[in-house]
Amino acid sequence: MTSPETRPGTRPEARRGGLLELRDVAVTYRSAAGDVPAVRGVSLELAEGEALGVAGESGSGKSTLALALLRLLPKTARVTGEIMLDGEDVLAMTWGRLRAVRWASASVVFQGAQHALNPVRRVGTQIAEPLLVHRMATPARARTRVTELLEQVGLPAWRARSYPHELSGGQRQRVMIAMALACEPQLIIADEPTTALDVMIQAQVLTLIRSLIAGRGISLIMISHDLSVLAATCDRLAVMYAGRLVETGPSREVFTGARHPYSRALAEAFPTVGDFASRMAPRGLGGDPPDPMRLPGGCSFHPRCPVALPSCAWRDVELWPADRAPEEPASPASSAPSHTAACVHVLPDPEAGPEPETTGEDETPAGRPAKESA
Numbered sequence: 001m002t003s004p005e006t007r008p009g010t011r012p013e014a015r016r017g018g019l020l021e022l023r024d025v026a027v028t029y030r031s032a033a034g035d036v037p038a039v040r041g042v043s044l045e046l047a048e049g050e051a052l053g054v055a056g057e058s059g060s061g062k063s064t065l066a067l068a069l070l071r072l073l074p075k076t077a078r079v080t081g082e083i084m085l086d087g088e089d090v091l092a093m094t095w096g097r098l099r100a101v102r103w104a105s106a107s108v109v110f111q112g113a114q115h116a117l118n119p120v121r122r123v124g125t126q127i128a129e130p131l132l133v134h135r136m137a138t139p140a141r142a143r144t145r146v147t148e149l150l151e152q153v154g155l156p157a158w159r160a161r162s163y164p165h166e167l168s169g170g171q172r173q174r175v176m177i178a179m180a181l182a183c184e185p186q187l188i189i190a191d192e193p194t195t196a197l198d199v200m201i202q203a204q205v206l207t208l209i210r211s212l213i214a215g216r217g218i219s220l221i222m223i224s225h226d227l228s229v230l231a232a233t234c235d236r237l238a239v240m241y242a243g244r245l246v247e248t249g250p251s252r253e254v255f256t257g258a259r260h261p262y263s264r265a266l267a268e269a270f271p272t273v274g275d276f277a278s279r280m281a282p283r284g285l286g287g288d289p290p291d292p293m294r295l296p297g298g299c300s301f302h303p304r305c306p307v308a309l310p311s312c313a314w315r316d317v318e319l320w321p322a323d324r325a326p327e328e329p330a331s332p333a334s335s336a337p338s339h340t341a342a343c344v345h346v347l348p349d350p351e352a353g354p355e356p357e358t359t360g361e362d363e364t365p366a367g368r369p370a371k372e373s374a
C-alpha cells in the first residue's frame with residue numbers, strides 16, 4: 001500500500017501555466033430556508049499534468065466546487081467568479097460548447113459507480129457512448145477502443161458484455177474510470193472515487209488512477225474527506241472548511257507540516273493510507289462544521305479551533321504564504337506561493353491589524369465584537 005512518503009510527488013511533466021484557473025469562485029444554493037453559501041471565494045490554479053486533492057469534512061463544499069467546474073450543479077445554484085478551462089470561460093460557454101467539453105476535455109468519476117452506471121445497458125456500450133456521442137470514433141473503432149480501455153483499467157475484454165450488476169464495486173469503479181478516459185480528456189475530476197470500496201480495492205483503484213494519469217499529461221482533481229488518500233495520490237492539496245480554502249500546498253508539506261489547525265486535525269485523523277480503523281471526525285476537534293447559513297463571525301473555524309486567539313472571533317485571514325520567513329516582507333498570497341494557509345498563526349504578527357470599533361454591546365465570548373466574514 002502506498003504511503004504519502006512514497007507517493008510519486010510532482011511528476012516531471014506537470015508544469016504551471018493553468019489548464020484550469022479559478023478566480024474568486026462562489027456558489028450559493030437558493031433554498032426555501034434562504035441562500036446557502038456553499039463555496040466562498042475560491043481561487044486556484046491547476047497545471048497540465050498536475051494532480052490536486054481537495055479535502056474537507058462533509059458539507060465543506062468539495063462536491064459543489066467540483067460540479068461547478070463543468071456546470072453540473074442543479075438550477076438552484078448560482079455560480080459567480082471565473083472558471084477558465086484551457087483558456088475558455090466555462091461560465092460563459094453555450095450549452096452546445098459545454099456538452100462538447102464534458103467528457104471530451106474534462107470528465108467526472110463520481111462516487112458510488114453503481115448509481116452512475118445505467119443498470120440495463122452493457123458496460124461496453126456505456127464506455128463507447130462518449131466516443132460516439134462526440135463523434136470521436138466510428139462504431140467499429142469504438143469497439144476496439146473499449147477493449148483497449150478495459151485492458152488499461154485491468155478488466156478482460158469480455159467484460160464489455162457484462163451488465164453493471166454482474167460486476168463488483170471495484171470493477172464498476174474501473175468501468176467508470178475507463179469511461180472517463182475514453183475521449184482522452186485533459187482533466188479528470190474524481191469525486192470520492194474509492195469511498196465505497198474496501199481497503200485493498202481502494203488501494204488498487206488509487207494506484208490505477210495514478211498510473212493512468214502519470215505520463216499522459218492528464219490533470220486530476222480528486223475529492224476526498226481523507227487527507228492521507230489525497231496525499232498519496234496527488235501532487236498538491238487544497239483543504240476546504242465551510243466553503244473556503246484554508247490551506248493549499250504540496251501534498252507532503254500539507255500532510256506532514258500543515259499550518260492551518262484544521263488541516264492538522266484532518267491529517268491526524270487519517271494518519272496513513274488505508275488506515276480505516278482510524279477513520280473518524282478529526283481528532284481533537286469538538287463540534288461540527290458550521291451551518292453555511294449561520295457562519296460564525298471572523299474565522300469560520302474559530303469556535304472549534306484549539307489554538308484560536310481572541311481576535312479570531314472577529315478577524316478573518318486570506319490565504320497567506322505559509323513558507324515565508326517572518327522577517328521577509330509580507331504581502332497577501334498574490335504571487336502564487338507554493339504553500340498558503342488562511343490562519344493568523346502564519347502571519348508575521350498574529351495579533352497585528354486594526355481592531356473594529358467596539359460599541360461595548362454585542363461582545364463575543366472572546367471579548368471582541370463579532371464581524372461577518374467577507
Ligand SMILES: Nc1ncnc2c1ncn2[C@@H]1O[C@H](COP(=O)(O)OP(=O)(O)OP(=O)(O)O)[C@@H](O)[C@H]1O
Binds near residue numbers: 037056060062292
Ligand atoms: N442542492 C442543494 N441545495 C441546498 N444546499 C445544498 C445543496 N447541495 C449541497 N448543499 C449544501 O452545500 C454545502 C456544501 O455541500 P457539498 O455537498 O458540496 O459538501 P461536500 O464537502 O462535498 O460534502 P460531502 O463530503 O458530504 O459530499 C452543505 O452545507 C450542503 O448542505
